[in-house]
Amino acid sequence: MTCDDARLLIGAEPAGATAALEEHLQSCAACRQFREQMRALDADIRRALERPPEIAVVRAPHAARPRPATRPAAWRQWALAASVVLALFAVMALWLLRPGESLARDVVAHVQAEPESWLATQHVDAAGIDAALKGAGVELGINSDKIMYAQSCWFRGHYVPHLVVETARGPATVMILRHEQVSGRREFHEAGMTGVIVPAGTGSIAVLARGAGNIDDIAGSMQQEVRWLPQKS
């Protein structure tokens, strides 16, 4: 069995197991890791399918509201326009004033979507770290032998460095968010993780670790170690 064959079977049925697949997995660490990732993803898919999101994307003709035969009165059109403008203002106001909790929630969701990030057992080489930082306009002073995972991830409309750093209290996720300003330190606890988002440079840095505990020291260290480069015009 080739790796392609194994990954097709794993991707199609992550919980499945055949003798040939198990034999291949015994000698292929990469495919074993792939199966772990797919099983973690599958558990999330199963949870996600328990409740569909409340969005309407398809409408049956019979569900459509009948259109009025005559043109609506002018005052109705003005009222509709005013309503749309007011709604836009309301949405803009809510968007601008949205709480930092939504940023924290997005950070947690992103980390949960990459469960393999905390499973890395080998350090990332310098080229891997450079690739993760590329385009983000930052440099790291941290010793590269502490970084176990480094990816450039699409997050809230930008590519941001997503790192997992080895610390005394275990692996900690660090996301360098150049485009996310926060007014002050924000701590959060969600999905069994403790996180903190701190202002840094022109943006912020998010740090997450499993379990409870104080991670301010990690955040403080990252504030010192991240160097913000001038943005290209």
Add this chain to the structure above:
Amino acid sequence: MRNSQPESPVSSMSTRLSGADAPAPVTELFESMRPDLLRFAHWLARDRALAEDIVQESLLRAWRSRDALKDPGAARAWLLTIVRREHARLYERKRLELVSLDEAVETHAGPRPAEPDGDLFTLRHAIMRLPIEYREPLVLQILGGFSTEEIARELALTPTAVLTRLFRARNKLRVLCGMTAAADGAGSEGAP
């Protein structure tokens, strides 16, 4: 195949559920599965109101052909099959007004109501964005509990084609959730 009446999932069982003999248990059995059917239909149709219509019509069809159900233990799979076919039938018979999912999601892209399990928000929307040819086997497998061979029979595909679609569905979800795509060495699906 899609528009044919579902065959009895278990034909060798001697126990029969006769609507005339025991209407109440059958009704209760069907009604007890309504939440499952609704969730299943919702993931297929991507619209709550449409899903309710599909389930209502499906239960009606199931009631009419209740004598074909030989084993109450197979009722869930039997009903899910009816729902899937009813959904397919709806698309074949009616022209639906399709709205881009990106557009629909964009409408909701502003501050969204708090969800108790907000961490799954991204994944739910990623599943909704999957094309029907990938979403349908995935939902049949995970929500319906159907095997690859059963999905292949239901969708008139080869088992290999089903495996390929399931692989690609999960691979697309990896990408839509920000993970790296696995190499797709699945090749073509092959003819059914």
